[in-house]
Amino acid sequence: MYKADRAPRVSFGRRLLRGFFWLVVLLVLVGALAWWRAAPRPAHPYLSNLLGSGPHVHAHQGGDHLWPGNTMMAFEGAHALGVDVLELDVHLTADAEVVVIHDSTVDRTSDGSGRVADMTLAELRDLDFAYRWRPPGAADDEFPHRGQGVTIPTLEEVLTAFPDTAVNVDLKVDDVRLIAITCDLLRSLGRERSVLVASFQQRTLREFRRRCPGVATSAGPDEVRTFVFLNMAYLGRLYAPQVEAFQVPISRAGIEIVTPRLVEGLQERNVQLDVWTINDEAEMRRLLDMGVGGIITDRPDLALQLMGR
Numbered sequence: 001m002y003k004a005d006r007a008p009r010v011s012f013g014r015r016l017l018r019g020f021f022w023l024v025v026l027l028v029l030v031g032a033l034a035w036w037r038a039a040p041r042p043a044h045p046y047l048s049n050l051l052g053s054g055p056h057v058h059a060h061q062g063g064d065h066l067w068p069g070n071t072m073m074a075f076e077g078a079h080a081l082g083v084d085v086l087e088l089d090v091h092l093t094a095d096a097e098v099v100v101i102h103d104s105t106v107d108r109t110s111d112g113s114g115r116v117a118d119m120t121l122a123e124l125r126d127l128d129f130a131y132r133w134r135p136p137g138a139a140d141d142e143f144p145h146r147g148q149g150v151t152i153p154t155l156e157e158v159l160t161a162f163p164d165t166a167v168n169v170d171l172k173v174d175d176v177r178l179i180a181i182t183c184d185l186l187r188s189l190g191r192e193r194s195v196l197v198a199s200f201q202q203r204t205l206r207e208f209r210r211r212c213p214g215v216a217t218s219a220g221p222d223e224v225r226t227f228v229f230l231n232m233a234y235l236g237r238l239y240a241p242q243v244e245a246f247q248v249p250i251s252r253a254g255i256e257i258v259t260p261r262l263v264e265g266l267q268e269r270n271v272q273l274d275v276w277t278i279n280d281e282a283e284m285r286r287l288l289d290m291g292v293g294g295i296i297t298d299r300p301d302l303a304l305q306l307m308g309r
Helices: 012-036 045-051 072-081 123-127 155-161 178-190 202-211 221-232 258-267 281-290 302-306
Strands: 056-060 085-092 098-100 167-173 195-197 245-249 274-277 294-297
Touching: 012 195, 045 167, 056 072, 056 274, 056 302, 072 085, 072 098, 072 155, 072 245, 072 302, 085 178, 098 155, 123 202, 155 167, 155 178, 178 258, 195 202, 195 245, 202 221, 221 245, 221 258, 258 274, 281 294, 281 302
Parallel strands: 056 085, 056 294, 085 167, 167 195, 245 274, 274 294
Antiparallel strands: 085 098
């Protein structure tokens, strides 16, 4: 018997049409949101005034294949070559000095041993930071700068020695004291517009931006992942950048990060793309042809030569 209160059955075609309608609505909303969020990152003086149009050469640790890395010898040599950016790493000493060194210990790069955080600046100054350095391909007993008084510099010394050169500071530890002291140092030296701060810890970058909002920063790991996957899904316009640069390797965990799509997507967002650490000439050439903004390298001489500089 027919029941008057039974809901009429919806045909498959009508359900399909309804689904298609809501899909279109969703795509329109996503597109509208994308265009609403599409404003590129405003130009920061670090990029627009100091560096200008790329591509740029970043001397990784001052050029670690040419001189002992993260030393004044390396920074002076790289500056003399005419690099665009001096890239360096910082830790905090036991007496709250910001020193330029990559590792958390001095074992690999000096004739001493121990954690940087447990040593005072005076104790670090007693060590030879060229003791273990050899150029690539050197003989096992070849240490060309051992015993020449190459020591560890402070961040203040580097910034003071090169007042008109862009400096890329990598905060190596998630320490609020390192963040605060570095921020205060940049302000006291008037370097807020000529330094870019990076870190592999997202929390460190968030805290640094809170304390030093006028200083340029690079993307942290969470921000890189977010944009890379959005960009792969053709949704890169949903990303509203809070950074001036992405500094990434070519690939990570089997996923190719630096692609023409990434280059184009970041250019649309007015975000610099710097790729590390590139020491092979053919790889440099490929990346430059792709249009990356900067090459971070232990061989700044080679990168400059490729760029005709």
